[in-house]
Amino acid sequence: MSSDAPSSETESYETLERPRAVRAAESGLAKLPLAGPLDRLGTLRALDTAVSPLQNAVQKLPLGGLRDVLHGRWLGHPLHPALVQLPIGAWMSAGVLDMLPGTRRASRVLIGTGILASIPAALSGSVDWAELHKPQLRTGLVHGAANTVALGLYAASLAARARGREYRGRVLGFAGLTVAGAGAMVGGHLAYRQAVGPNKAEPVQHLVGKGWHPVGKADSFPVGQASNATLGEVALLVYREPSGETRVLADRCSHQSGPLSQGTVADGCVTCPWHGSTFRLVDGWNVGGPATAPQPCFESRVREGFLEVRLPDAAPDED
Template identity: 60%
Template sequence: MKDTRHRRTGQNKLLQLLDGLERQTRADSVIDLVSRGVRALPLGAGRDLLHGKWLGHPVHPLMVQVPIGSWLSAAVLDLRPGRSREAGLLIGVGLAAAAPATLAGAVDWAELHRPQQRVGLVHALANTAAVGLYAASLACRATDRTRAGRGLAFLGLTAAATGGMLGGHLAYRQASGANHAEEVPHVVSPGWHRIGAVAEFPAGQAVRRTVDDVPVLVVRETGGTLHALADRCSHLAGPLSEGTIADGCVRCPWHGSVFRLSDGWNVRGPATAPQPAFDTRIVDGHVEVRLHEPEHKNHSRPTPQTVSQGLEGHGD
């Protein structure tokens, strides 16, 4: 019983330390400076590539598997005599792979909430220390100081493990890379939901409504076509109804993700997942929405002409 209580106390202290790190404001000025620098990088379309938009989730966790795997394998070889050369080769592979993984992580980090960025900064510092230690280890091996090289490599592995623990806190406790709209299909009940009279939706303006406690963004185009998306941005739950409507898309006011109104597709990151979309129709002068599902895609849906007819007699 004593051992169990001790382990629980130790775990709680670790969580308290991590939670305290989220509230630590001393490095906020540094975070502001670095964030602006990362956002200013001329990456073009490569920014969405690094976010993982093409993959449907952040690519950084995938990319870090190469350096982590290489360095862990090098540690195993270092435990065996006469394998320093092979271990050094793996360390070099890990160092080469760390560069693009770091860039992908930095691009994601620059678009996070401040508490997440605080943990992310320490995560980055731990991994930077790991890179420095492994680079020093490689230099020692190149000059036949094998014993020192091994010691530095094990220190590097410790730093990388610390960075990995902080990365796990970011991903799972702080949900930094999660799809924040994933729960919508599980919460919204099937069928049509009436959300208001047509006149309550001025053309070209974003209107927020609620369906089964899920906020929904509704936009009526000038021609009468209605669009409805889950309102909380899939990136970090920003309110899309407070964003900018332009060119058939909505831009999140928090981090700039752009979603197509017609189907919720994420046109531009940092969001890597699309927004849940709703079918729309007008019944007796009222707007109704239904969560769009694959089995509904062949069902009849109001055309722009039908919607326009339904709007007759209703002002913009």
């Protein structure tokens, strides 16, 4: 018998344990109690009758420069996740105090604080929500609806407590906390499963090798017109200035991966055709939201008739 023949223990693993693991993996979402239903929220076309008018209403709000503040452009990432900490924390703390004696006044203060803090949190979330893709809009609508119900329950709880109906107020408070928790779960699915909020251009620095890379003949890119090229797995926006300078940015918008090469170039900036984020061509800086992160910007040069680019963050120490 060969010395490397499988033992009975190994055979048992191969014939029993591994197929069992494979079957579990193949079943995928069907084995998970919540992932499947949460995924299906994004496919509910019936929600579109509410999504479209609400989206239009939010986009038409006369917010001016406040819109970018609410997006979190000044912060470098969405503001909404930071703002929701206060109402959630206040309401959870009120729930804990409601289970202790002699804490009626403190609970009321916390509930009122949560109600007030929910206003800017909801406004920031709304302006972010209005600039998403359709499946994300549907899931976001459910998230917002749950939070609205939770807010109503807490308002009713505070009103009941003010009238001396403490027990009713506590019941309404715990109901509000339950609904807010469900809304937060949907929000987590929206943020992480459907990738709302993360910088879509962040992987570029990990996909581009160090040094200079040719992307095509320099004269193949028209002057004064946005065009595209590829560098491995990374799509590029190439813009040749009439002055002779060539500007190169990562093509996929940091907001929702829109193709910047199909956008509008004006005043030294390119505007994404999907949601209107605006980036400076010279350095990729996001001068207008909803994008909260800048675009990766490549250095460029022409060698022997070929346009070469490199990403400064990935460049070697030598020239």
